[in-house]
Amino acid sequence: MATVREIYRYLDGLAPFSLQMDFDNAGFLVGRGDRQVDKVLVSLDITQEVAAEAAGLGCQLIVSHHPVLFFPAKSITDADPTGRTLLALAEGGIAAICAHTNLDAVSGGVNDALAQKLGLTQIEQLKQDGVDASGRPYGIGRVGNTAGVPMYAPAFAAFVKEALGANGVRFVDARRPVRRVAVGGGACADMLKDALAMGCDTFVTADVKYNGFLDAKALGVNLIDAGHYPTEQVVVPVLAKWLADGFPKVEVLTTQAHKEVFSYL
Structure with missing residues (x-):
C-alpha cells in the first residue's frame, strides 16, 4: 500500500504541481495525507457518480485531471452538485488528487x-x-x-x-x-x-x-x-499507467461511470 501523500509526491515528480497556471487549482484537494491506499480510481472528472463508483469499489483515492474544487467554497452542503460531491468524498473517506494544467504542459x-x-x-x-x-x-x-x-x-x-x-x-x-x-x-x-x-x-x-x-x-x-x-480523456490511461508503475501493490482502476456528457443530433 501507499499513503495519499506518497502518491501526491510521486505525481508531483512527474507533473510538478508548481507548473499549473495561475487560475488553476490542481493538487491534493480532499482527504487525509496519511490515509492508506490500496485502491485508486482514475477519472477525467470527479462527479457524484464517480464518487459513488469509488465508494462501491472500495477505493480510498480518486486521481483526476479536472479539479473537483475549482473556486473558493463559501459553503459545502447538499444544495449544489459540487457540495454533494465533496460531501460524498469526505463522508466516504475518499481523497482526491487533481492534476490539471500541470498535466497539460x-x-x-x-x-x-x-x-x-x-x-x-x-x-x-x-x-x-x-x-x-x-x-x-x-x-x-x-x-x-x-x-x-x-x-x-x-x-x-x-x-x-x-x-x-x-x-x-x-x-x-x-x-x-x-x-x-x-x-x-x-x-x-x-x-x-x-x-x-x-x-x-x-x-x-x-x-x-x-x-x-x-x-x-x-x-x-x-x-x-x-x-x-x-x-483530454486520452490522459486517463496515462495516469493509470503512471500509478501502476509507481505503486505495483496498489490496485489502479479507471472509471466506468464517467462518459461524455452531451450528444449530437
Missing part, C-alpha cells in the same frame, strides 16, 4: 497523449512556457506530422472523431492537405496563431467559439473542435 501528459492518439510523428512543443526545477521543458500544446498520404479536412475530421471516440466534431475546411498538425487538449483555441507560426495547416482542439472558426477560415488553417472530453 509536461512531457508525456495530455497533449503528448493526444498527439500520439492521432498518430502524429516527430512531436514537439507547440509553445514552450519554461523549464521545471529539473531543467525539463514544459508548455501547452504539441505539433507533429501526419504519416501516409495527406487527407483533407473532412476526411481528417472523420478520422479524429473515430480515433478519439467523439460523439461529433466541428471543423473549418481551409482546403489544405493535412500534413502538419497542432493539438491542444481542452480549450486551446487561443493558440491558433501559435499553430500557424509553427507551420501547421491543421489545429485540433476543443471548446472553439464562433470567432475562432472565423479566424481559422481567414488564416487558412483547418480547425477541428473534437470536444473537451475526447481531447
Whole structure:
C-alpha cells in the first residue's frame, strides 16, 4: 500500500504541481495525507457518480485531471452538485488528487497523449512556457506530422472523431492537405496563431467559439473542435499507467461511470 501523500509526491515528480497556471487549482484537494491506499480510481472528472463508483469499489483515492474544487467554497452542503460531491468524498473517506494544467504542459501528459492518439510523428512543443526545477521543458500544446498520404479536412475530421471516440466534431475546411498538425487538449483555441507560426495547416482542439472558426477560415488553417472530453480523456490511461508503475501493490482502476456528457443530433 501507499499513503495519499506518497502518491501526491510521486505525481508531483512527474507533473510538478508548481507548473499549473495561475487560475488553476490542481493538487491534493480532499482527504487525509496519511490515509492508506490500496485502491485508486482514475477519472477525467470527479462527479457524484464517480464518487459513488469509488465508494462501491472500495477505493480510498480518486486521481483526476479536472479539479473537483475549482473556486473558493463559501459553503459545502447538499444544495449544489459540487457540495454533494465533496460531501460524498469526505463522508466516504475518499481523497482526491487533481492534476490539471500541470498535466497539460509536461512531457508525456495530455497533449503528448493526444498527439500520439492521432498518430502524429516527430512531436514537439507547440509553445514552450519554461523549464521545471529539473531543467525539463514544459508548455501547452504539441505539433507533429501526419504519416501516409495527406487527407483533407473532412476526411481528417472523420478520422479524429473515430480515433478519439467523439460523439461529433466541428471543423473549418481551409482546403489544405493535412500534413502538419497542432493539438491542444481542452480549450486551446487561443493558440491558433501559435499553430500557424509553427507551420501547421491543421489545429485540433476543443471548446472553439464562433470567432475562432472565423479566424481559422481567414488564416487558412483547418480547425477541428473534437470536444473537451475526447481531447483530454486520452490522459486517463496515462495516469493509470503512471500509478501502476509507481505503486505495483496498489490496485489502479479507471472509471466506468464517467462518459461524455452531451450528444449530437
